Amino acid sequence: MALKLRVDDKLIVRAREAAHRITGEVQGFIEQHTTTSTERAVVRLFGVEGKGLDDVPLPNLVVENIQDGGGLDKGASYWVCNAMARHSLSAQEVAQAVGHGKLDLIKVAQADEGRIRETAHLIAQETLDRITRNRQTRSGFINQWGERPAPWLYIIVATGNIYEDVIQAQNAARQGADVIAVIRSTAQSLLDYVPEGATTEGFAGTYATQENFRIMRRALDEVSEELGRYIRLTNYASGLCMPEIAALGAVERLDMMLSDSMYGILFRDINMKRTLVDQHFARMIQAQAGIIINTGEDNYLTTDDAYEAANTVLASQFINEQFAHRSGMTDELIGLGHAFEMDPRQEDGLLYEMADALLSRHCFPKAPLKYMPPTRHMTGNIFMGHIMDAMFNLTSVATNQHIHLIGVMTEAIHTPFLHDRALAIENARYVFGYARHFFEEFDLKKGGLIEKRANDVLQQSVDLLEHIEHVGLMTAIAEGTFGRVRRQPTGGKGLDGVVAKGPQHFNPFFDLILKGGAH
């Protein structure tokens, strides 16, 4: 680590313990409930793909059939595997029969429950084996080619057309990208289904579909081979279909996913119960697949002030970390987010940015932190914007950030042109290389402004976390604690997809993962 921060480490322990209790308080609710999207993820993990009547995706038709029949409290596995056992069909064949109105899962005579569970465990194990093989393939590539030093350059493509995205992604890799993120079509996070097939029309992004994941994975494997280094693929999981998209990411070997425990609640107005239940299963699957999650705390600083609200970012990072641990994630997979968003007119802004970035680094030493570039104060003055991005790059390398989303000078104007991106990469590579070991030569001034700022933010984060613990997470969200956005426990989209689990509910992936049977 470059610069070493001294803060009161007892406060870090207090923050982490408060976050542990905050998440523990809702974990009971989470584990007693399932959701339509969680059950659809299970159906997808059974290998179901394709569309049925009216072009509705088969996983939706299967889960709707069960929900309409009042059987979702037992879980989709129960009904699908019952039909598989009874009719000697594959999961895909069952789904197709349901999807074309030829089979009603609720009406199939019930097999012995032991046999249903056995069937489910067999096919779940097959999928988990596939996910494990993906993990091995990834580590094989990385062992063969090695890793580049952090910060990794994370670059966005967002043409709306998967085939154009492929061209841009391969070009970005050749220009120096380490991670390619395919931006989703606007508002896909609010669709309560995952579209099917390769797509060529999206707005400000490309739909996340299983086929698009496959196409981009293939393209990045191709360019990885060409360049002799592994190019990571990222997509977005947060949204109404969080667990389903996580499942597809696991199966199609995505390497990172945007997966936040609260982002959907705050910034997409998805119901908080829905998101909290959804994120639990999504992250369990991501943990199995070795997918690095990216959390979205940076967003708080687009609606709140970066100098004043730094404690909300840190507090949320502790909460996201604890939720991720509860899904079995190790620290190495928890890419906590934050951002360089202070007002460029603020005197000593660089000092405060450095302090805040160091503080996150210090509190989460093993986490591959995701650092986001300036957006809020970017303007049409691209020349000034390029300098702000350089300051961001400097802060990132000085404070040893891990996943570095490239700042592009045309941020406030349009999705990047080819040369916008090339100039942005040139900027980052220049600053990273030029300043690589510079900060190792320095000790931070004891009791100086950076330490003082870090200690203040840490203390405020502890105060905030202890307040959240006192009122409860759901009330805290309703109070507008994060990003000054207020959400009510019964408000937002998707609450009708939250279902209490019955005594017979089972999800074979839960069972196998919790038993460690996936390895």
Next chain:
Amino acid sequence: MEPNWVKPYGDTTNDGAMQLSFTLPVKNGGVAREAAKRLCESMNLENVQIVHQKDLGGGYTFFVVYGRCTQAVDISDIHVPEVQAPSWDMHQVNTIAHEKLGRKITVVGACTGTDAHTVGLDAILNMKGFHGNYGLERYSEFTVHNLGSQVPNETLVAKAIEVNADAILVSQVVTQKNIHLSNLTQLVDLLEAEGLRDSIILIAGGPRITHELAVELGYDAGFGPGTVPSEVASYLLKELLGRKGIMI
């Protein structure tokens, strides 16, 4: 009026100095360089200098170019409509509103459609404001409903009806394929369908918005980059008073 011809200025009057940067889908090399030069000449630049060219991979080349513009523009002939508003500060707006209007002014604001960039809207509405100029939330005589980003036009109109808004503020920042224009016109259509267009002051803002464009799209006023909250507040107050027949 006397014509007043102007040309771009570098370091000498009328030198016409301009800089451009662009990418050509041509492999880096002599052909790419000559293509960039000829392209600029066909744009009426002379003394074209390709000061930088860089291979972007995949058969694309990036250029930075300087040239001298051969064209001039007569600015005596240009008339740009601008928002006509007094330059009151927050205190003056509050005092005048309190004394002359005698009630609070209700505004509803949103970034509509797919736009997730609330920076412009927040600069005008949030307490903190912009450039040391407090936002409308801090005005004692304003009631502000900031709906945030990605708000459907239908939701915005429903909210305006619910709170009996005096004004709607729409912000559009990032665009692709000019979607911001259809978002803006759809809102006008909706208000007209509800019979509300004439009773609500409709304002658009954003880096690509000019007053002229806003009026053309059916808005009462448009505010571009650099607008501070007090300008919007002064305009709103003057307009509301004017509609009551109070000139000031």
